[in-house]
Amino acid sequence: MHVQNVLPRDAIPSIDDPSFGSSYFGAAEDELIVVESDDGAARAYPIRILSYHEIVNDTVDGRPVAVTWCPICWSAVVYDRRVDGRTLTFGVSGKLADDALVLYDRETETEWQQSTGDAIAGELDRARLDVLPAATLSWARFREQYPDGIVLQLVKEPTESDDSTLRNSYDMAPYDRYAASDEFGLYGMRGTGKPRSWDRTDLDAKTIVLGVERGGEAVGYPLPSIESAGGVVSDTVGGDSLVVVAVDDGMHAFEDPGFAFEVRDDSLHADGAVWDVATGESDDGRRLDRMPSRRLFAFAWQDANGSDSFYST
Template sequence: MGYSREINGVVHEFGVSGKLIMNALVMYDRETESLWSQFLSQSVRGELTGTKLDIVPLTLTTWDKWKETHPETVALRKGRRGGDPYVGYYAGRSAGVIGESNRDDRLETKDLVLGLGFDSDPVAFPHSELRTEQLIQLSHAGVPTVVYFDPETDTALAYGAEIDGHSLDFELVEEDGREWLRDSQTGSLWVPFTGQALRGEFAGSALERVHAVNVFWFAWNDFYPETDIWGAG
């Protein structure tokens, strides 16, 4: 998740506090030293308690795919070079540093899920289910929503399936050697990784990203123990 750093007209600078809430990062702002839950996107202690940050949608994908979609990207590399130092952690069974707060065996501890519904109706979309069903249309909290998954890069994204008050239905198609989302209402073609329409009646329009996060099952379930699981019988 990314956040806007402007709060009540003041730009705040954030750092890592070294604390955890149910294994999730806790930030602090240097202006008031308030503590902020990365997962809840709000301050949990200090002068700004209860203040929420504006969400900036991010895409968790491979560097190659990101460069393919956004060829003008430049990146800052800091620290060590080489492989991912967390490979061993990903492969292990441990649930973070302090363990699970709410044990739930409906999925394996470190199954990756796309979590949707931070304010109401939480639902987890297991990546294992999304690999089979790459495109899911649903109404979430009364909002037409589409979930897209790319199995080659393990990328899961959620969009509002609505433009100018009109709900859209999508299907995955291939044209000119690339994958598109095509709406059945106008036949416009949309880029799955950006939600932008490049061809057809809606060319120039863009679907709005829905606040969703790719996260380990144990982390999502700790914060949202009442969550539904997409595809669970």
């Protein structure tokens, strides 16, 4: 593992006292990380805001969570902030580990790799954060599916706070240019250091992957592989059965109840019902349980789990 200092600690400020509301200044197609509460309500954390803060320390249903985002890895992961009976608060260390964001906790100053949840240095070295279920949805889809859902608000708004000004203040253009470019890693984002090589022909370095880890086994599901299988695959990871779905709303993983799933007209069908992949709910009142997962670029998944950890049909 290659760890490098890129910025001073906390140069990118985490959000430690988040506030929420019903309005959002971004575009309809903006992506948000969505965490459901036990009562079916939902909180959304826009990637437009996370790109400038990278970590939100929050509490949902009494559970301390860290909503994390690494723009270089395009990695969206929600973690439980509790480790060995203590609650941790995370900040941005200013370091990268294999081009992945390194978090640190303010209680023990242990450093954690965002793309894996592994402690890589410090008092809690070799500990691991638990991944929590979360979806990535567009703002338009979130508002449609969760009309009473709330969305993360800005820490401090500019004096002129119309939507256009706010979008300019939280500009996604640099990150979108990076996502669309051929280069990847720190060099691809900032043009510093050396370009990284990628010797695979079956996957691009920036292919979107949904990673699932169960029972000591890790499998990354590349978006093109799921699409080529008709938009849905059933699989087993660590002895647990799951179904992975790819539709316009993104990629989602659920516990598999043993149904024969198929995607038709961008909707998930099984057992005589239509299932909403945003919520896991069916039109007859049943519900699929979302699996903990992480969404990221293929190069970051391979860095963490090896070249043979990808699902293939």
